[in-house]
Amino acid sequence: MAFDNVYITAATRTAVGKAKRGSLVNVRPDDMASAVLAEVCNRSGIEPGQVEDVSIGCAIPEQEQGMNVARVAAIGAGMPDTVSAMTVNRFCSSGLEAMSIVASKINSGLFDIGIAGGTESMSMVSMPGAKVSPNPRLSIERPDVYIQMGNAGDNVAKDFDISRQDIDEFALNSNLKAAAAIEAGKFDEEITPLDLPQGGKFDTDEGPRGDATIEGLNALRPAFAASPKNGFHTAGSSSQMSDGASAVVMMSQKGLDDTGAKPIAKFLSYSVAADSPKYLGPAQLVAIPKAIEQAGITLEEVGLFEINEAFAAVAIHVTRELKLDPDKVNVNGGAIALGHPMGCTGAKLSTQIIHELRRRNEKYGVVTMCIGGGMGAAGVIELLN
Helix, strand or coil: CECCCCEEEEEEECCCEECCCCCCCCCCHHHHHHHHHHHHHHHHCCCHHHCCEEEEECCCCCHHHCCCHHHHHHHHCCCCCCCEEEEECECECHHHHHHHHHHHHHHCCCCCEEEEEEEEECCCCCCCCCCCCCCHHHHHHCHHHHCCHHHHHHHHHHHCCCCHHHHHHHHHHHHHHHHHHHHCCCCHHHECCEECCCCCEECCCCCCCCCCCHHHHHCCCCCCCCCHHHCCCCCCCECCCEEEEEEEEEECHHHHHHHCCCCCEEEEEEEEEECCCCCCCCCHHHHHHHHHHHHCCCHHHEEEEEECCCEHHHHHHHHHHCCCCHHHECECECHHHHCCCHHHHHHHHHHHHHHHHHHHCCCEEEEEEEECCCEEEEEEEEECC
16 A cells, blocks of 8 residues: 555664563563653654554564553553554564554544554563464364464475575674674664663663674574474574564654654555465565555665564575665664564564664665565655655
8 A cells, every 4th residue: 555645753662672581571561662652752742642543563462462552551651541542463564564554544534643663572471372272173274374483484495495504694694784783873863761670771682693603503403393404494593582662653744734743754655465374474575566666666766675584584585586685685684683572573673774764865665574374564664854
């Protein structure tokens, strides 16, 4: 879908913590979301009561992030009771889906000011849920519906001629780029620091391994295959389980006029596609060109791509098949190094690409997500002067 004059006026994220053993293990997902909701209003220069609706992505919306976590987080952020909110689940693309929902409602005239984002605590909430109960009939007739994501990533490597060495080299580069970005302070401006229960502030992504080596990655055992000799992805070439939140303020032209907020970008288009559930990622090969076409630009005009690195083979396959310039893809590393707080990631990558477009003086960026169940999504963002 193409959007007419849907503006982004602010975007922020938390730093990402390592699930189960990082700094955010005792920080609730609703509190993380509250922090970025409050901060994104502040950065946009608007009063919380001016927000007309909030959509927050969450891939496992239960337990601590149940009970419509978006509404809980909005109230926790100090927003008036009159600000409505909804939780969105399209697995790993939930944050980007939330952006598309807010954009669609603005585009259709339902409201003029909304916030989209995502939150996920993979520390606090059971993965893939507190009570997994597959459909018995489909478990027999279509077991690929319930395939583990690591196996779906391995299927991409196996069936599309991506070698273990290709995968490990990609993972190494992700870590080195991310570590260099943190060292250079590239993420400082976009991050909202979090107050930690144990005291202190959390403001730096925990995942990147700047000391990673190809020898160390080569030595890791495949993590998902029944027989390791048939596997491809390891703990070093898969996205890290993570905790984090992100938020983006979106407005119509009327919203800009009413608030005096200054736009920093436009959300031009969003597309979602689906393929066989046995694979993770190939549907992006449909979603990306479609979103670019809807935006009225060409692939060559895109200055930056954020391809979520759920598993290395997924990003490699998309880059190869679309013949993308590797120097435009995940320039500051990706989820292998920086983590993947699932429902947050689409909004998090949108935040990152807006800031990186500005640093590089590029105009167009594409954020694209592989999604469990064989789906893929892509959004196009235009940076404004």
